[in-house]
Amino acid sequence: MIFSSIPFLYYFLPAVLAVYFLTPRRGKNAVLLLASLAFYGWGEPKLLLLMVFTIAVFYLCGLAIGRSEAHKKAWLLLSVAVGVGLLGLFKYADFFLTSVNAVTGLRLPLLKLALPVGISFYTFQCLSYTVDVYRGTVPPQKNLIAFGAYVALFPQLIAGPIVRYSDVAKELDGRIHSWENVGLGLRRFVIGLGKKVILADNLAMLVKLCRDSGSPSVAFAWLYAIAFTLNIYFDFSGYSDMAIGLGRIFGFHFPENFDYPYLSKSVTEFWRRWHKSLGSWFRDYVYIPMGGNRVSKAKWVRNILIVWMLTGLWHGAAWNFVLWGLMFAALLLMEKALPGLQKLPSAVRHGYVLLAVILSFVLFNAESLPQAGSDFAALFGCAGLPLFTKETGYYLRSYAPLLVLSCLGATPLVKTAAQKLGATRAGSLLEPVFWLGLLLICTAYLVDGSFSPFLYFRF
Amino acid sequence: MKKHQTIFVLVLWGTLALWAWVVPSRQISEAERRPLAQKPAFSVQTLLSGKFREDFESYSLDQFPLRQSFRSVKSLFHTGVLGQKDNNGIYLTNGTAVKQEYPLNRDSVNHALGRFQWIYDQYLQEDRCFYAIVPDKGYYLAEESGHLAMDYDALYVQVAAGLPWAEEIDLRPALTGQDYYRTDTHWRQEALIPAATALCKGLGVTAPKAEDYRRTPVDRPFYGVYYGQAALPMEPDTLYLMENDTLSQCTVFDYETGKTGSVYDMTKLDSRDLYDVYLSGAKALLTIENPNAGTERELVIFRDSFGSSIAPLLLTDYAKVTLVDIRYVQPELLEQYLDFHGQDVLFLYSTLVLSSSAALK
Numbered sequence: 001m002i003f004s005s006i007p008f009l010y011y012f013l014p015a016v017l018a019v020y021f022l023t024p025r026r027g028k029n030a031v032l033l034l035a036s037l038a039f040y041g042w043g044e045p046k047l048l049l050l051m052v053f054t055i056a057v058f059y060l061c062g063l064a065i066g067r068s069e070a071h072k073k074a075w076l077l078l079s080v081a082v083g084v085g086l087l088g089l090f091k092y093a094d095f096f097l098t099s100v101n102a103v104t105g106l107r108l109p110l111l112k113l114a115l116p117v118g119i120s121f122y123t124f125q126c127l128s129y130t131v132d133v134y135r136g137t138v139p140p141q142k143n144l145i146a147f148g149a150y151v152a153l154f155p156q157l158i159a160g161p162i163v164r165y166s167d168v169a170k171e172l173d174g175r176i177h178s179w180e181n182v183g184l185g186l187r188r189f190v191i192g193l194g195k196k197v198i199l200a201d202n203l204a205m206l207v208k209l210c211r212d213s214g215s216p217s218v219a220f221a222w223l224y225a226i227a228f229t230l231n232i233y234f235d236f237s238g239y240s241d242m243a244i245g246l247g248r249i250f251g252f253h254f255p256e257n258f259d260y261p262y263l264s265k266s267v268t269e270f271w272r273r274w275h276k277s278l279g280s281w282f283r284d285y286v287y288i289p290m291g292g293n294r295v296s297k298a299k300w301v302r303n304i305l306i307v308w309m310l311t312g313l314w315h316g317a318a319w320n321f322v323l324w325g326l327m328f329a330a331l332l333l334m335e336k337a338l339p340g341l342q343k344l345p346s347a348v349r350h351g352y353v354l355l356a357v358i359l360s361f362v363l364f365n366a367e368s369l370p371q372a373g374s375d376f377a378a379l380f381g382c383a384g385l386p387l388f389t390k391e392t393g394y395y396l397r398s399y400a401p402l403l404v405l406s407c408l409g410a411t412p413l414v415k416t417a418a419q420k421l422g423a424t425r426a427g428s429l430l431e432p433v434f435w436l437g438l439l440l441i442c443t444a445y446l447v448d449g450s451f452s453p454f455l456y457f458r459f
Numbered sequence: 460m461k462k463h464q465t466i467f468v469l470v471l472w473g474t475l476a477l478w479a480w481v482v483p484s485r486q487i488s489e490a491e492r493r494p495l496a497q498k499p500a501f502s503v504q505t506l507l508s509g510k511f512r513e514d515f516e517s518y519s520l521d522q523f524p525l526r527q528s529f530r531s532v533k534s535l536f537h538t539g540v541l542g543q544k545d546n547n548g549i550y551l552t553n554g555t556a557v558k559q560e561y562p563l564n565r566d567s568v569n570h571a572l573g574r575f576q577w578i579y580d581q582y583l584q585e586d587r588c589f590y591a592i593v594p595d596k597g598y599y600l601a602e603e604s605g606h607l608a609m610d611y612d613a614l615y616v617q618v619a620a621g622l623p624w625a626e627e628i629d630l631r632p633a634l635t636g637q638d639y640y641r642t643d644t645h646w647r648q649e650a651l652i653p654a655a656t657a658l659c660k661g662l663g664v665t666a667p668k669a670e671d672y673r674r675t676p677v678d679r680p681f682y683g684v685y686y687g688q689a690a691l692p693m694e695p696d697t698l699y700l701m702e703n704d705t706l707s708q709c710t711v712f713d714y715e716t717g718k719t720g721s722v723y724d725m726t727k728l729d730s731r732d733l734y735d736v737y738l739s740g741a742k743a744l745l746t747i748e749n750p751n752a753g754t755e756r757e758l759v760i761f762r763d764s765f766g767s768s769i770a771p772l773l774l775t776d777y778a779k780v781t782l783v784d785i786r787y788v789q790p791e792l793l794e795q796y797l798d799f800h801g802q803d804v805l806f807l808y809s810t811l812v813l814s815s816s817a818a819l820k
Contacts, residue, residue, distance in 0.1 A: 005516065006479075006519040010475065010476040010479045010480075011476070011519065014473055014477075045507050179462040179465055180462075182465055182469075183460035183462070183465035186469070214562045397605070398543055401542035402543070432460055432464040432467050435460070436467075436468050439472065440529075440532070441532065441533070443475075443529060444532040446520070447523050447529040448533040448547070449520055
């Protein structure tokens with residue numbers, strides 16, 4: 001089930017909210033767990049078994065790590081083996097087999113397993129749990145229902161943010177339910193819904209039009225690249241907003257995942273603002289354990305390359321994702337090696353980051369390396385395409401207001417203006433009407449049937 | 460938000476949700492002319508296979524309260540606020556809804572030409588053959604309103620090259636953008652005298668005269684197919700019937716039902732699509748007998764729905780006009796019903812069908 005759908009907004013969520021708030025405090029985690037399993041099972045009922053198995057394994061390993069000082073490393077390794085093994089089996093096995101076949105000429109059969117939705121997100125959450133219990137950062141969760149609710153928690157189950165157990169451990173055992181939380185959560189949820197349905201989905205239409213065009217041009221290729229860059233931001237940050245908002249309604253405080261990444265003036269800064277929960281996960285559970293930057297220069301470079309290759313692979317089992325990650329590794333290393341870049345004018349640094357990010361997303365969204373090659377050729381006028389076509393002009397005119405609105409929405413301008421407006425008496429009075437209006441406009445889009453799945457579901 | 464404001468939003472959201480839960484199911488959408496999805500039956504098997512989920516999602520969309528109003532809100536927001544030049548591929552220009560037919564599907568045109576060639580090879584070696592392409596209204600309205608349209612010139616060239624055995628009758632100069640319904644794909648019968656004249660001249664028969672017909676309005680508003688698809692605010696069209704004594708004495712034989720009726724099927728005034736009043740709408744095989752024809756000549760028209768409204772205007776000289784719609788009958792079966800023996804033969808197809816011809820059998 002996806003948040004931006006009529007079944008979720010008008011059937012599932014109202015029913016869950018009603019039952020949740022009518023249930024006594026001690027039963028609320030059970031309601032969340034059951035609702036989350038229903039949410040997950042709605043899309044993939046057969047894969048519920050995998051979810052239940054994952055919960056059981058990590059719950060037991062957590063308990064064992066907490067109880068047995070002598071064998072805690074073994075239990076940790078077991079949990080990591082299970083988590084990484086399942087992820088490898090379902091997500092990377094065919095990629096590995098295809099690559100082996102390509103290199104060796106063998107014809108090893110592919111497994112063709114369906115990718116469980118959200119497996120990368122919940123596996124990383126589980127891994128952070130057992131590692132943190134092993135490190136003694138958090139005590140093991142003894143209540144299976146509370147632990148199950150953490151792993152399967154539907155607001156962030158399938159597209160993040162990656163909520164570490166330590167982020168919500170206290171709130172799992174006891175959290176505050178208040179009208180303030182509900183109001184703030186509701187507002188955040190509707191903001192995310194608007195980002196997804198009004199901006200991201202319409203940008204996705206433009207991306208599709210550019211991709212399917214029978215009359216491509218250099219300008220159309222750039223329109224595609226810019227549209228996808230905005231599309232993926234609003235798609236993913238919209239989902240994160242909805243997740244954070246839903247969490248708040250239920251009394252949880254999830255970590256922020258985005259901080260206006262397209263304002264960045266270096267790639268290093270970009271990754272501090274983009275998918276923050278993933279970046280910090282790799283930093284704390286991969287980069288620092290390998291020595292981080294407190295090692296020799298060669299090992300440090302190795303660490304950077306490994307972390308960014310894994311970051312690329314996390315996004316998808318394909319070589320373009322590996323290259324995508326390594327591209328950022330190269331840019332980060334370049335920024336470290338050339339500190340003088342920081343002294344360039346602000347506009348130049350900003351332009352460099354935007355260009356790098358736009359080109360990176362062209363690589364990211366390519367279905368294969370050859371397609372990425374032809375996309376880059378189109379962008380830089382090497383594909384024999386005209387600079388501009390009538391079709392390009394039409395879609396540019398048609399989508400110009402959306403592109404301008406999206407560019408503004410990627411900055412704090414809209415938020416600042418809304419806050420100023422909200423501080424006035426009229427703005428304060430009209431605030432609920434605005435959010436309700438936004439909800440109804442999103443509903444209108446969904447009823448018209450023009451929605452698309454979240455991009456990050458495939459990760 | 461303050462507590463009472465939060466409650467306000469939740470209550471209205473919840474009310475709409477409750478309405479969605481309890482609203483009785485509707486069977487059809489008049490505006491979209493399609494049956495609506497119904498509540499799916501639950502079983503473990505349909506749940507595990509994912510069918511229940513898919514069906515329930517369709518049901519929740521189709522049966523959502525105030526669905527048509529929500530679709531209008533979306534259309535207005537999409538075009539008015541986001542400035543999109545079309546909504547679901549349909550745009551409004553001067554109050555007329557136009558479907559953006561873009562780009563030209565050459566493969567589809569080739570498919571249609573292949574079927575026409577088969578018919579010619581099989582049945583029409585001894586007949587005088589003609590063809591006329593009915594331009595969709597985008598031909599007249601797209602460029603001036605700044606929208607995309609298929610490459611019509613390329614389409615005409617492709618069709619001419621594909622039908623060397625047929626003589627072209629060009630309808631383009633005989634039509635304007637105003638000769639089509641504002642809310643529908645089709646042309647208006649009362650505006651077709653110039654087009655019918657062009658066809659009759661090409662066929663070498665007497666052309667219709669406007670003064671020979673009475674324009675009778677149908678007393679029901681006509682909401683065409685684009686009205687429902689676009690969900691944009693539009694006034695309905697008025698549908699007129701071009702009537703005279705000759706037409707009222709003609710009889711129409713429907714090979715599917717074996718029944719004989721009249722040129723204008725007044726029972727269709729209660730149907731979803733008012734345009735079906737012309738020759739009863741979608742029919743595989745019809746024959747119009749004209750007892751007052753000026754000659755004994757016969758005409759066979761291979762056609763789509765545009766043919767339904769113009770065929771009555773071609774009857775002056777023809778004693779018998781046969782209409783064949785190969786979207787509903789296999790051309791291979793025609794020899795069971797028709798005898799091709801030197802009639803005039805006209806292929807009358809719209810650009811819409813030519814560029815989307817998968818339905819041609």
